Amino acid sequence: MSYLDELNPSQREAVECTEGPIMVIAGAGSGKTRVLTYRIAHMIEIGVDPFNILALTFTNKAAREMTERIGRIVGPSEAKNITMGTFHSVFARILRFNADRLGYPSNFTIYDTQDSKSLLKDIIKELSLDDKVYKPGMVLGRISSAKNNLISWEAYEQNADIILEDTQSRRPELATIYKTYVQRCFKAGAMDFDDLLYQTNVLLRDFPDVLHYYQQKFRYILVDEYQDTNYAQYLIVKKLAAVFENLCVVGDDAQSIYSFRGANIQNILNFRKDYPDFKLFKLEQNYRSTKTIVEAANSVIARNQDQIKKNVWTDNTDGNKIRVIRTLTDNEEGKVVVNRIFDLKHSESSSYNDFAILYRTNKQSRSFEEALRKLNIPYKIYGGISFYQRKEIKDLLAYFRLTTNHNDEEALKRVINYPKRGIGKTSIENIIIAATNNGVSMWDVITKFEQYPCGINGSTKTKLYEFTTMIKSFSAQLDKLNAYDLAQHVAKSSGVLKELYNEKEKGPEEVERYQNVEELLAGIKEFTISRENENEASLAEFMLDVALLTDADEDKGDDRNHVTLMTIHSSKGLEFPHVFLVGLEENLFPSQMALHTRSELEEERRLFYVALTRAMHSCTISWAASRFNWGQLVTSEPSRFIDEIDSSHLEFDTPSRGPGRSLTGRTGGFEQPFAGGLNKGLGAASRNLRSMDQLDRSPSNKSGGSADIKVGYNVMHDRFGKGKVTKLEGDGPDKKATIFFPHHGAKTVLLRFANLTVLED
């Protein structure tokens, strides 16, 4: 068992202790994933049946990677029998299998946040409530936290404290909305994200035989990121583990950053109460980061009161200090950070993969995106609007959803008049009213007008008849065609594809939409081919968990050379050689909304801790003295978190510039932003200019060979491939070329960045 030799003593102990309740407190970068992976592999090696293992991870991607790594040790066929995935995806499957017990169809739809909000909006309107008081997002948050704490609508209604709270906040109708929402979801055969956990609890509570079955099946349970589980998740785990108590939870209280979605740090603190004879292992050696980073992070987190004591340390080298950059505006912040990435990448000849820009809020991505685009640096933004949330994708998926589940109201509302078929708002409202009055779904109303009169005129009825007939014809193909063939058929016959195709003339955004739909269809094709078994390749099968996919999961094998942009939240569990931690300003990070209580501020501090500990070799912090917020320029102060880092680990750096001159507009490029001029701002600035100047600048001048490019030449570009030069403009360092690339269209590039190669014909 050679793999055991790769572990340090405490890691090895945790791996070899396979029975009974254990808790692993794993400091950042301490090889937690390795322990989990090897522990599972080890269990299988010593004879545990993989069918008896349940491993709950934080992302589906983590699950995939772990399965693969375990497979390398014990063989892929064994590894794939482990039940592994996020709470949501694992229990969505279990719920589908047992749906009939709960009165749901096994092909129930999973409503995403958009669907939930849209439904709530309707309900609020139907109840004639003020949508300024009852904001859908806020209402959903309230319902969500009720469900995460396993409070049914009945219990909610009867809970005096809750009702008092709602009355005091002038929202007495929340209980009614909750009730209506639950009933509407049920009628639509839909579960929202929170239902996946809530209904699992119902299933395990009300059906002892089901509980017994899964208790026997999952004799060994592992939970990653235990500090971020909420009550509903906690109870599921507790019930499943009740018989064998072979439960291993892994986490780090210092990295608990999801209280807003009900995560309860108490779960980790209370483990000792639930399992008094538990064993505790602490992984404290950090293998990821330099001493500077580890110690800086320690100095920050030490300020939190609520924590389990531990001593994270590292054997790694000291590394560079953490550089703090102040810029005047958010746009300048984008440019400075991106220029620095450009320089570092070339001076170290590293890959763009080595760089991450991490921010507190998604909307901060914009200035960096712009700067990256200007320098033609490849990048990928994670989070924000994911692929599956785009309108065009959701529209097509809505057809698929409706095909597998006619009662899916949100899907029906999306496509009943898309593409335009002359069914207007008034008609749809009438249908909803009739459905509500009769306690049936919208589909029931539009397929049985005689039974559920709704005051719709004849010609609209005809249109609706055509619509439902079409959907029924799709459904009839569910068992006959594979996912790809049916998806293609639906995309064409529904008119969605044609609609998007016709719009393509309008502009690049429309072209992109069409391409997105093509990409979705290509994805379905891939899915269809990957399923060996014909009846596992149906569209219904494909639809099972698309709602649960995020684009963090998407990026399979796509480690192309790109800079990563993401929120700190989504960076959890990841690591990068060079991290840029941006927007370190009061009211942004820490967020303005988290300044009211100590525990909120401590969570922000943990978030900062998570951010710092993503970095392996270097970490750069930036902040902007002013930034645009809803079209208004607001000035900001540096974040208190900068001060909280032990100052011996910091060096300050203020890029200065003359008035009216943009950074990229300067001749010569990148050395300028940091040199010369007024060292105003933070006092230590001048000291650090020297270190900036020591960087190797030569890559910036690299594309000298492209100076003799002429119109008509065929050239090769790193990202866009072959293209033809159609136009040249500007002079010297600002010389630009417009090049037509067959696959990407016309692009204008600055020659000094583009690194073009002239091709011989």
Add this chain to the structure above:
DNA sequence: CCAGTACTTAGGTTG
């Protein structure tokens, strides 16, 4: 019923 235009209002993190 629909498309174009004027107006309002966002407060944050995710499966």
Add this chain to the structure above:
DNA sequence: TAAGTACTGG
């Protein structure tokens, strides 16, 4: 700023 909504005229 930008997206989403309400209104107005065809």
